[in-house]
Amino acid sequence: MNDADRQRRFDALARRYSDDLYRFAVWLCRDPTLANDLIQETYLRAWKALDRLQDPNAAKSWLITILRREYARTFERKVPPLTDIDGMVVEDDKSLTPDDRLEREQLREAMLRMDEKYREPLILQTVLGLSVAEIAAELDLSESAVMTRVFRAREKLKQKLQDQSDESASNTSNVHRLS
Amino acid sequence: MNLLEFKRKLMTEPGDTSAEMRAARAQDGEFAEAAAESDRFEALLADAFKVKPPEGLAEQIILHQSMHTESPTRWRRPGWFAVAAAVTLAVALTSFNLIQQQPHESLSEHLIAHWSHDGPEIMLLASRSEMIIPNEAERIFSSLGLAVDDQFMTSLRFVKYCPTPDGRGAHLVLDTDQGPITMFYMPNTRVADGEQTVELPDGMQALAVNVERGSLALVAAPDVDKPAMARQIASQMSFPQSVTL
Numbered sequence: 307m308n309d310a311d312r313q314r315r316f317d318a319l320a321r322r323y324s325d326d327l328y329r330f331a332v333w334l335c336r337d338p339t340l341a342n343d344l345i346q347e348t349y350l351r352a353w354k355a356l357d358r359l360q361d362p363n364a365a366k367s368w369l370i371t372i373l374r375r376e377y378a379r380t381f382e383r384k385v386p387p388l389t390d391i392d393g394m395v396v397e398d399d400k401s402l403t404p405d406d407r408l409e410r411e412q413l414r415e416a417m418l419r420m421d422e423k424y425r426e427p428l429i430l431q432t433v434l435g436l437s438v439a440e441i442a443a444e445l446d447l448s449e450s451a452v453m454t455r456v457f458r459a460r461e462k463l464k465q466k467l468q469d470q471s472d473e474s475a476s477n478t479s480n481v482h483r484l485s
Numbered sequence: 486m487n488l489l490e491f492k493r494k495l496m497t498e499p500g501d502t503s504a505e506m507r508a509a510r511a512q513d514g515e516f517a518e519a520a521a522e523s524d525r526f527e528a529l530l531a532d533a534f535k536v537k538p539p540e541g542l543a544e545q546i547i548l549h550q551s552m553h554t555e556s557p558t559r560w561r562r563p564g565w566f567a568v569a570a571a572v573t574l575a576v577a578l579t580s581f582n583l584i585q586q587q588p589h590e591s592l593s594e595h596l597i598a599h600w601s602h603d604g605p606e607i608m609l610l611a612s613r614s615e616m617i618i619p620n621e622a623e624r625i626f627s628s629l630g631l632a633v634d635d636q637f638m639t640s641l642r643f644v645k646y647c648p649t650p651d652g653r654g655a656h657l658v659l660d661t662d663q664g665p666i667t668m669f670y671m672p673n674t675r676v677a678d679g680e681q682t683v684e685l686p687d688g689m690q691a692l693a694v695n696v697e698r699g700s701l702a703l704v705a706a707p708d709v710d711k712p713a714m715a716r717q718i719a720s721q722m723s724f725p726q727s728v729t730l
Contacts, residue, residue, distance in 0.1 A: 316550065320543040328538040339646055339653070342539060349546045413533035431498075432527075433534050438498050453497040460496050464526065 307357065316353055323369055324349070326434055330370070333429045334377060336418050344380070348373040370434065370444060409467065416466040424459040427452050488515055495523035539645060540621075541610070548606060592676060593683040595650045596669070596691045600704055603656075604667055605687070611643035611658035611665065625655055629672050630698060630724055637721040650674050654699075659718070663709050668718065672699035680712075698724040 307315070324345060331341035331348075351372050352359075359368050402410070417425060427445060430436045438456070442449045486494070491509045494501060510520045539545065622644045626633060633641075640660045647656035651673035658665055676693045683691040685704065692711035693702040696719045703711045703718070 317543075317547055320546040320550075324543045324546055325538040328542055329534065329536045332536045333534065338536070339648055342542075345542070346546060346549045350550060353550045409529060410533040413529065417533070429534070431500075432530055435500070456498075457493070457496045460526070460530075463530070 312356055316349075316356060319352065319365055319369065320349060323366055327369060327373060329433045330429055331373060331377075333417060333433065334374075334422075334426060335381070344373060344377055347376050347380075351376060366434070367436075367440065367444060370430070370436075374444070412467060412470050413463055416463050420459065420462060424455050424462065427455045428459040431456055488519070491516060492519050495519060499523050499527050545606075545610060548610060592650055592674060592681060592693060596683045596693065596702055596704075597685055599647070599656075599669060600667070600685050600689065600691065601687075604685075604689075604704060607643060607645075607656060608658055608665060608667060629653070629655060629670065631655075631670065631672070632723045632725050634721045634723075637718070661714060663705070663714070666709070666714065667704040669702045669704075670699065671702070674700050676700045682711075694719070696722060696724075 327348065328341055328345050331344045332338055335341055335344060348369065352369060355372070359365060417428075420428075427441050427447075430441045430444065431438075436444065438449050438452050441447075441456075442452045445452065447455075486505050486509045491506075494506060494509075509516055622638065622641055625644055625646060637659075641657060642660055642665065643656075643658040645656050646653055647669065648654070649669065649671035651671065654672055654674075655670040657668045657670065659668055671693075676695050679695050681693045683693070683702075685691060688707070689704055690707045690709075690711070691702050691704045692715060693700055694712075694715045701715065701718065701722075703715055705711055705714070
């Protein structure tokens with residue numbers, strides 16, 4: 307591969323996958339600034355190892371692997387602190403009602419606080435669209451272990467929404483009793 | 486597939502489009518209810534996870550790569566060559582965020598690391614990109630408890646969140662009558678003695694001064710009158726809300 311081909315190939319990888327990888331990185335390290343750095347370092351490593359990517363269809367999982375390794379390497383001894391949810395720039399949908407927005411915020415909050423072992427496979431599935439088999443290969447787990455983790459992750463998030471809903475109903479009922 | 490298996494599958498692989506799942510989804514009654522409930526939750530989940538990537542992320546990555554690696558082809562392009570000649574790079578390959586998380590980092594160490602990490606690159610990006618979207622800038626400023634006047638907004642070429650010695654701040658590029666300059670706004674950092682000048686490894690100079698809340702640092706060539714510029718910029722900033730940073 308000559309220099310120009312190499313550069314073209316790299317540019318295509320950046321344009322095709324960087325947005326999704328950034329989303330994954332944000333939920334993985336829970337900090338948009340760190341996520342941006344992580345993405346830059348990931349692609350820098352990808353550039354250096356580009357000749358090793360033989361199958362273009364494997365590019366996405368190859369980049370995910372590099373990103374996860376880079377994350378593990380960077381935070382080997384130090385887990386990044388939980389970021390403030392306000393630091394995340396979410397794609398705002400103007401058609402949402404205040405209740406819809408609240409529900410989404412509650413989910414984000416719950417995701418940020420979720421244990422990484424549940425959070426990571428769920429993000430790989432929902433943000434990057436990986437199948438259970440692909441997640442299992444990426445995380446070096448059995449498929450049944452992945453299924454257990456994504457099941458538990460969804461269960462936790464649903465429970466969180468239910469708790470918030472119950473709390474909100476209880477507050478409304480107390481207000482009615484007082485008035 | 487019975488109902489229990491179907492519900493379990495919806496919790497583990499809701500996007501599964503196998504014939505078995507399609508058949509289960511096509512059923513009425515409790516199957517249909519379970520599918521509808523799952524679809525609603527998955528849509529909510531997908532929505533909640535929609536984090537907006539930084540504007541021009543792919544271009545930033547390509548730029549970052551071209552500045553950190555030797556690629557003769559890339560640098561032979563006339564545009565890039567001109568840019569390379571204009572910008573002296575002192576890029577730290579280590580993770581800037583890792584550096585800034587180290588305890589007891591002084592303001593001068595931080596400014597050197599911050600500028601070396603991406604200062605020249607951001608200047609370059611700012612010079613090559615369109616003017617930024619005011620709403621996006623206002624959202625960032627507002628989250629930091631900062632407001633700026635129209636003149637400031639007009640001169641703004643780039644803004645993003647960045648780390649500071651004491652939490653989150655903003656990294657900006659402003660057009661001034663003395664050329665583009667970089668500014669770091671650090672809402673939780675105070676400058677000892679109110680003012681500090683830091684010599685940067687590439688010959689640039691940073692001046693950090695206190696403002697009403699926190700401090701700002703300007704990075705420019707040594708011959709630029711940074712104290713006057715800092716006074717002018719500070720007069721365009723206000724701090725309307727009490728926010729917890």
